[in-house]
Amino acid sequence: MGNIILLDEHTANKIAAGEVIERPASVVKELIENSIDAGSTRIEVSITDGGLAEITVSDNGFGMDARDAVLALERHATSKISRASDLESIQTLGFRGEALPSIASVSKVNLKTKIKESLSGIELVIEGGKILKESETGCPPGTAIRVSELFYNTPARQKHMKGPAAEAGHISDVVNKFAMGYPNISFQLTSSGRVVLKTSGSGRLLEVIANIYGPNTAKDMLPIDTQNEEGAVFGYLGKPFLTRSGSTHQTIYINGRYIRSRLITKAVENAYHGMLMIARHPVFVINIRTSPEEVDVNVHPAKTEVRLARTGALEEFITRAVKVVLTGNRLIPTGNIGPAKVANVPQESSKQEEWKIPYPQVFPAGRVCEVPLGSEYTPPKEFAAEALPETPGIQVPVEFPDLRPIGQIECTYIVAQGSDGMYLIDQHAAHERILYEKYMEKPDAFIASEQLLFPVTLDLTHREAQLLNDTIIVFTDLGFVVEHFGGESFILRGIPAGAGKDGGKEIFLDLLDYFSQNRYTISNKALREKFLITMACRNAIKANNKLGLPEMESLLAMLAQAEQPYTCPHGRPTMIHFSGYDLEKKFKRVL
Structure with a gap:
């Protein structure tokens, strides 16, 4: 008798969850990506005890009918792609069809969803990947997913979670990244009853930066908006005196997807060459638009690593674009004469006094x-x-x-x-x-x-x-x-x-x-x-x-x-x- 067996679906989902769902912040990331792909203009995240006890993500997106809601819990079931060739031009944040089944396999999930055309919605209760209850319910259009007791059936993973404060910090970072990547969407993060972040969805990126990093940081940011045959880069760059000792205030998006890229970080920092103190790093939020065919996002389940087709040309384009902005502006720090109040939203002073x-x-x-x-x-x-x-x-x-x-x-x-x-x-x-x-x-x-x-x-x-x-x-x-x-x-x-x-x-x-x-x-x-x-x-x-x-x-x-x-x-x-x-x-x- 052979030794190789085909794993059952529940076991396969738990294995996949080990890669996709590392901590509560991973749950929030995957659910927000689904909400954005569903065309949401308002996304609300609520967590209790750093997400270890409960996470709720609700949106006003397209929603799902009863058939799609059940099918979405199946592994590799997705509305984002339909054939292998679609992987060559991904234009959505999600596409693997692993997020919901992975989350459901290691937690207790309550899912409510409704499409606009329907009079009622559908409610699913899932535990350990199994649907325990399916019923009609009254709910607004969109989707609301509550995830409770994360990793309750994988005690080894649960044991290695940090404390509630640390996990809440990771979730806050995730929501902040989405808020800056999608300033046209209103985000709200509530932690144990306290509103931590709330953005208007006005589409003004600088307003979101001021909301997250504070107005004093936002007022020292310079806009960048450049395009050529390689693509486009837009966002905000910190003036050379606005620096940090690490890269935590460096945010990069490609086609709306938050990524980590040493190549792009290097391209930006090369433009600051000769302007920064030793061991200091600039603050920036940039979004790069390029053809989806030029970007391979199917590298890792977390989808924060990508491979680029023409790295040299893109690196040169970004460095040149950033340098044009830096050399075209007055990069002079403003002296502080005693304490001063700063406006909530940075804007140019309307009064120019001559003396x-x-x-x-x-x-x-x-x-x-x-x-x-x-x-x-x-x-x-x-x-x-x-x-x-x-x-x-x-x-x-x-x-x-x-x-x-x-x-x-x-x-x-x-x-x-x-x-x-x-x-x-x-x-x-x-x-x-x-x-x-x-x-x-x-x-x-x-x-x-x-x-x-x-x-x-x-x-x-x-x-x-x-x-x-x-x-x-x-x-x-x-x-x-x-x-x-x-x-x-x-x-x-x-x-x-x-x-x-x-x-x-x-x-x-x-x-x-x-x-x-x-x-x-x-x-x-x-x-x-x-x-x-x-x-x-x-x-x-x-x-x-x-x-x-x-x-x-x-x-x-x-x-x-x-x-x-x-x-x-x-x-x-x-x-x-x-x-x-x-x-x-x-x-x-x-x-």
């Missing part, structure tokens, strides 16, 4: 580094070389604010007047950005070697010495001349031109540390860029350096010509804006 200070008046705040007009002043050597011809005013592109310097605070921050308020500019960060972009235009000019009159001995650890022996050619290409001196010692005989006689050793050791930490993930091009950033930082005008008004004008004029003038290469902001209207409110000139 002027007679030029050239020195701003008398803090330790002012005043340089009267006509006085002698010698700027630092490396800064003087960058100075532009003195001009009575600064002519700048439209995208960059028209700034007129007034003075300095702490010999570190330039105070400038603009048509829309006051600006504080970090002189070191601004000059660092200017030098970095200049170096990147002709990187080889700054990597020629200069011989040291007095060679420097480098005493390294064994690990550092091994690394340098293996990769010494990399440092040679950057302009360093290094020779092994025996053991863990090396002689530094030459440094890159412009590194400075006293700074060559520090730059070398910094790069060696950086290369050691990122050896297997960094390219030679990235290491060279890191080197140029270090050079720009060292050669930029420092804090506590006194500048005259002509030098301030020159610095701001050069910054206005930069490709990314609003952040230094490390991602720090170069300037902060204080609106004239906010200043007037602070001085009680307006109410």
